[in-house]
Amino acid sequence: MNFSEASCVQYRLVVRDVNTLQILQLYTCLDQIQHIEWSADSLFILCAMYKRGLVQVWSLEQPEWHCKIDEGSAGLVASCWSPDGRHILNTTEFHLRITVWSLCTKSVSYIKYPKACLQGITFTRDGRYMALAERRDCKDYVSIFVCSDWQLLRHFDTDTQDLTGIEWAPNGCVLAVWDTCLEYKILLYSLDGRLLSTYSAYEWSLGIKSVAWSPSSQFLAVGSYDGKVRILNHVTWKMITEFGHPAAINDPKIVVYKEAEKSPQLGLGCLSFPPPRAGAGPLPSSESKYEIASVPVSLQTLKPVTDRANPKIGIGMLAFSPDSYFLATRNDNIPNAVWVWDIQKLRLFAVLEQLSPVRAFQWDPQQPRLAICTGGSRLYLWSPAGCMSVQVPGEGDFAVLSLCWHLSGDSMALLSKDHFCLCFLETEAVVGTACRQLGGHT
DSSP states (O other): OOOEEEEEETTEEEEEETTTOOEEEEEEOSSOOOEEEEOTTSSEEEEEEGGGTEEEEEESSOTTOEEEEEOGGGOOSEEEEOTTSSEEEEEOGGGOEEEEEETTTOOEEEEEOBOOSTBOEEEOTTSSEEEEEEEETTEEEEEEEETTTTEEEEEEEOOOSSOOEEEEOTTSSEEEEEOOTTSOOEEEEETTSOEEEEEOOOSSSOOEEEEEEOTTSSEEEEEETTSEEEEEETTTOOEEEEEEOOSEEOOTTSEEEEEEEEOOOOOGGGOOSSOOOTTSSOOOOOEEEEEEOOSSEEOOOOOOOTTSSSOSOSEEEEEEOTTSSEEEEEETTSTTEEEEEETTTTEEEEEEEOSSOOOEEEEOSSSSOEEEEOSSSEEEEEETTEEEEEEOOSSSOOOOOEEEEOTTSSEEEEEOSSOEEEEEOOSSSOOOTTOEEEOSOO
8 A cells, every 4th residue: 555645846756655744755857747657566656758758767665776768769658557567668759659668677568559549558457468459551450468478469450430449347358449439339359359249329420428347347338429328238238228417307316416605604703903905815715515406406508519629518427436336427518517326226316516517526446435526625525325515725725626536545635736635534424624735736
C-alpha cells in the first residue's frame, strides 16, 4: 500500500508522507515535467518530459539510484508503466512505434504500428497480457503480447471502420473492441483471437460514446449518443436491458436529490466595526445541502449544437460500483445530473441533480460509495443510505476539477488547476474535516 504522494512543480518532483505531509524526497528533473506515474508496487516513480523526449525514473528505496531514457529524434507523446512496474512503454511521435524499456535487464523491445486512438493499449488485471490496437494498410488490427517477455501471442484483424478503443474484461477472458462513433459496432474477442459476438443497436446515426465492464465481468455497459445505456450479458453477449435518461422523472419510487444552496445566517457576533477592507479576507461561503424533490421532477437540459464536432449529447460517463450492484451515468445534455442504476433489479435507483455541471465521479474501491465533483469548492458523496455535500476547507475557493480514491477507500486526492488536497474519511458517514491543503502544483 502506498503511503506517499507525489506532485510536480515545473522541474521538481516532491514526494510527501501522506499522514504527516512531510517531504520525504525532492528530485530535480532535466526539464519541465508533463506527466508523473507511480509503478504498481509504489517503489518507483516515472517523470515524462515530452517536449525533450525524456523520461526519468526515481527509486524511493534507493534515493541515489535513478534512470534516464532518451528517445532522441523519435520524440515522445506518451509514457506509462507496465503492470509489473519494471518496464516502461514509450510511444514515439506520430505513433510510429512503442518502445519497451526494461529496468532490470536494460533490454529494449520495439512494437510497430500502434494506432493513435482514444484507448489503444489495455492490460489484463493480472498483468499477464497486453492488447494493442494497430493500424496497417488502412486496416485495424489487435495484437496480444505476453508481458513477461513481450512476445507476440496473437494477431488478428478487426471488422471495424476506424477502431476507437479496446478494453479487457476484469477476468482477462474477453476483449471488447468498439468502432468509431460514426459506426455503431462493438465486438467481443476471446484471448486466442476468436470473434465471440458482435453487437449493433442501430444504424445511420452517431453510435458508441463510452464503454465500461462490471468488476464481476458479467455485464458490459455501452453508452450511446442516443442518450441510452445498453447492458450486455456475458453468456450470450445480447442486450438484457437499456436505460434511458429522460429529462422528466415521473416514477414516485425513484429518489431525486437536488442540491440546494443557501447563504449562512450571520449573527451579531459575526459583524465587525469598522467593516473590513476589500480583500482583507474571504467572506463566509454559502452552504449546500441535498433536498429530496417531489416527483414529477424536470431536470435541467442543455440544447446541443449539432452542427459542430463532438456535440454534448449522449452518455459521456459511466462506471460500475466495486460490487457490481450499481452503475453511475451522466447524460451530457443533462450535465448537472448523475443517474444511479440498480443492476440487480435493472431499474433506476436514484438521481442527483447538482447546481453545476458534473465534472467527474468515481466509486470508492471498497464499497458502493460515489464521490462527485462539479468544479466548485465542494465534494459530494452518495451511498445507498443517502448523500451529502462537504465544503473543502482552506483559504479562498478550492475548485475541485477531478478526484481519485486511494485503494483503501479511506482517503482521496482532490485536484484543482494549480493545487491539490488530501481528503481523509474518518468513518463511512463522516467526510474528513481533516482535508489538508497542499501548496504544491499538480
